[in-house]
Amino acid sequence: MDTDGEDFADLLQQADQLAADAETGSDLPRVTRNLNQIYETSQRLVSKVAPISQDSTDVKASILLGTKGYDVPKISQKLEGLSAAKTFEPLEPVRDTDIQSFLRNERENALLAVIEQTKRNTFEEAEKRHWECMENEWEREKQKILNSLRGLGQDTLDFQPESESFVAEPVSMHGRSNLDNMEMAYARQVFVYNERIVEGSIRPNLVDMFHDVARQSDDKHVCELWEMVKSMTEVPLVATDSIKETRLDPRTQASFIVQAKQYLEQMYCKHIQKIIYGNLQQAQMGGIPGTFNSVRSFLNVHPQHLKGLEDGLVDGHPVWAMIYYCLRCGDVAAAQQVVSRAAHNLGDFQVFLNEYASDEDNRLSAGSEKKLSLQYRRSVKGGTDPFKKVCYCVIGGCDPDEDHPEVADSIDDYLWIKLSQIQLHPESTHQDPFTLHKLQKLLFEDFGESHFSGYQQPFLYFEVLILTAQFEAAIEFLSRIDRLMCHAVHVALAFYEQKLLLLPQNSQAQLLTKEPSDISPLRRLNFVRLITMYTRKFEATDAREALQYFYFLRDLHTSQGENLFKSCVSELVLETREFEMLLGKIDRDGTRHPGAIDKFHGDTQKIIEVVARDTESKGLFEDAVRLYDLANKHDKVLEILNKLISQVVSQPNAPQSSRDRLRALAISIAERYRTQGKEGSRANTKTFLLMLDLLTFFDFYHESNMEESLSTIKQLQLLPFTAEEVEHKVNTFRHYTDEVRRCLPDILLATMNILHAKFKQAKTSAPMSPFTGGRSTDGGKDTFLNYLRSEARALIMFAGMLPYRLPGDTNARLVQIEVLMN
Known part of the structure; x- marks a missing residue:
């Protein structure tokens, strides 16, 4: 212990000596550093000397890891055995002597290159398809804009080349028709065709009629369109149970192919002759x-x-x-x-x-x-x-x-x-x-309209579809171009009349659909939707022409079984409100003037009933009254009139008001029914007559004609005016309809106000007695006042005993008036 103490004392003495020498033996200032600064300085000095050899580094690593129990040589072998071949980066080539690793890496590098190339091609194709879709969409919008500009009149700039004009003459803007010249020409042919059908004469060839329109237009493309349609409709039809079976029959398909080839051959002969003579x-x-x-x-x-x-x-x-x-x-x-x-x-x-x-x-x-x-x-x-x-x-x-x-x-x-x-x-x-199905699939599904630049060359793509018997797809494509919509509709009419058009089962389906049971290229055209889309353009201004097109739907029905012709006529009437022109009218003497619908259908009354029912369901009750009257449904007329009058019967009459219109309508119907002996059910007739009397009662009431109004309400015997009548009137009230019951609060208040007015008049004037014919009598004033009080009291008792909940303010006002009379 002593030895250790002496050594430490010597070290301390030497350190103090070094510090003293450092302070006195040099002219440089003293620098004080902490441990971090010393470490950084040492690292900087080390970097200036020669690098440490790999062997010394391995020795230091062995010393460091060996103290923790790691075997450095084994770890080195494991690290060398690791490979980065599982990454998605191109692999580095291995040593030439490792054949298996070299081949494996080459194979994986080739796969990665294929994946990368496929990815690049996919993105390029997606971008290409995107821009094609955008171009087609913009082309459709451009066609819509051009079509809109064409309808503005002759002053609008014409962006269409003369060679592709669809109407030989400028659009006619005379009158109020929304049909242009070409559409009007088609409509005239439809009118003539329907006239022949209605008359029962020989059915004309609708394709030839439309072809005449195309020839008069001097439009080459439209003429060729109808020549193709004419060729494809001139096929002998095989008698089958359905249009689908007819279309799929090999004999029918053979006829389609023959007709298409003949058309192409004829057109080529014309082409050769044109070249020769030129x-x-x-x-x-x-x-x-x-x-x-x-x-x-x-x-x-x-x-x-x-x-x-x-x-x-x-x-x-x-x-x-x-x-x-x-x-x-x-x-x-x-x-x-x-x-x-x-x-x-x-x-x-x-x-x-x-x-x-x-x-x-x-x-x-x-x-x-x-x-x-x-x-x-x-x-x-x-x-x-x-x-x-x-x-x-x-x-x-x-x-x-x-x-x-x-x-x-x-x-x-x-x-x-x-x-x-x-x-x-x-x-x-x-x-x-x-087969024909393979050709149809190739052209319609595999190639499609983008391959043929459909919107840039619509007639070319129409030719591809129509000559391969894909009528529905051809018509649907043509209908998407606004300026060709009228041609598409009339081509559809031609194929429909030839029993060659496939229709979906649901009339609410989209324009072009495919049923689950249909083979791949087969499509169905919603003919009803196409017609209604077309007529919507001009039905407001040309309702008669729209009716002509709806007549083609007379044999079609909705999934609920409703006739589509009747449904479309009903919608047309409600949209245009041309009741008299389309359905006819009835004069005061009961004479019915026929409308445009009469010549299309033998049983016009059923069509009018459908329109009336639809009108009623939409809440147009006044129109429904007139339509039911036109359809001779008298009881329905009275039923609706009772409901309408009950809502306005207590209102004061004003010119052109709802009450004024209903009053005039009800009176005219009542006079005509009485003259012709027509009536509805007993309950509706009785209620209707009572409503007419109540109209008169309230007219007198609002005119302050108290005598006539009181006399009228007493004649109706609806309310009790004595205590003895209360129970009987309460029992009678149970038999009245809801329309009458709904008017009762206003009737009670009006009657009480009349009694109160007469009460005040009697109090401020000479005594009048109802028992002396209105002559003045001595002492009769009190008797008359008591008589009015008894009538008011009877009304209060009647209101209290009714099995009908009156509004709370009605009871309060009745009691208040009765108190004022006492």
Whole structure:
């Protein structure tokens, strides 16, 4: 212990000596630092010297971790075994000697690259679709704005090119009609058509009537639209239980395909003739008129210089091009003429073409079809002649996935080729036959209107849909463009009258729907909604024309069983309030003048009843009275009038007031019913007559004619005026209707006020007696006053004994008046 004490004392002495030397042995000032400053200075000094070797660092780490029980070599091995391969970052290449790790990392890097590329493509496609949707939406809005501007008159700027004008003349703004010239022309044809139907004469062809309107408009696109509709409606219908079964029947679908092909072929023949006559010098027409020479002249104007054309020439033109254009014009005989001139180069194709031409449906036998398909796959498909490929595909219906872009340079050519390849017969040798449903799905669902730029080229997309028998989708698309709405409606009318339009079961469905039982491309058009959307534009100004369109709905019903024609007429009447023009009217002598509805329906009364019922349900009771009267529902007339009069009977009469109108209406009906011997039920008739008398009573009361008003109320025998009558009147009151009971508080107050007025008059004048005919008598004044008091007392007793809760203020006012008389 002593030794330790001496050592510590020596250290302390040395430290003091060093401090003394530091203070006196140097000219520098003394610096005082704490531990943190000393540590930072030491770290700065260390950084200036050479770096510590890895071995010394490992030694220090071993010393530090070893004190805690960690085995540093084993930890190092574990850390080296860890891999970052599970991250989503591209992996670093491993050492060349580790083949398995290298391949694993390469595979995962490839997957990550595919994921990243797919993500980038998805975002690009989404953005592209977004902008396409925005463009289409803006195009629709632009069309709506342009359509609105067209309706402002001739001073409005016309943003539409002349070639796409839909009306030959400027919009007529004369009168108050909201229909333009084209719509008015359509409406006239609808009127004529309905006239023929109502008269029972031979039904005219509605498509031809609308086609005449299109021709008069001198609009090329509209004319072509109706030519397509005419072609697709001229099909023999198969007798089935429903329109859906008719549309899906193979025979009907075959007729649709034939009609569509014929239309495309006729249009192509016109196109060729137009090219030829526009270039007569180059065409070098000659020889026997016909398709063969027309095709040759057409090729003189537009020679085919495609590379790889095979099998020689005919009259200086490629043989397969000649065959294709003859087939494209719908002339198989002309194609046979071409084949016969080059038969030595065409192999078995002449046999196939002859069999194709001899068949009524233009189809090959199963054996020939199999041979042609085999030959196509072996040699033709891999060839270089695009016309040869098309001819084989058209004749044999093979390779429907091929679009033939070198030949089919227009949508008409594309449709014609695809329609020619459709297989309608189950015995076809094709394992997966190309059907009309597949073509419809391809064009409507896979491609859609964005692919065909529908809003920029509406007639083109309409053609695609209508020629592939997608009538509902074509009409719905056309109806979304405001300037084409009228054409869409009348195309729908044409197909509906031909029994070719599929309708939804629910009349409240959207415009284009699909039933759960329908196959993929099949759609249904809400014909009722389309008609009401169209008529809403002009029903306020052209109610008669709207009625003509509603007549097409006469055979349709709602899910509740209501006739849609009647429902639409009811809504039209309520919206326009043209009661007399549409439904007719009744004169004072009971004569009924027919309205516009009379010529459409044999039982007009039921339609008027529907309108009256709807009017009543909407709370338009005065109109309902007139309509029920028009429908000869006399009891209903009296019932509603009783309710209306009871609400205003006690009010003072004023010109043009509700009471004044109801009073005039009730009196006119009462006079006519009495003259013609018409009446309702006993209760309603009795109440109605009582209400008329109460109107008279209150008229006298508000005119301060106390004598007449008191005399009137006593004649009605509604109230007791003696104590002996109270019980009897109370029992009688139970048999009155609610309308009469509702008026009782006002009747009691008015009668008490009359008695009080007579009481005050009697007190301030000479005595008058009811028993002496109003002559003055000595001592009769008190008797008369007591007589009025007894009448008032009887009314108070009557009010107290009624099994009817009177308003609280009524009882108080009655008692107050009775007190004033005492």
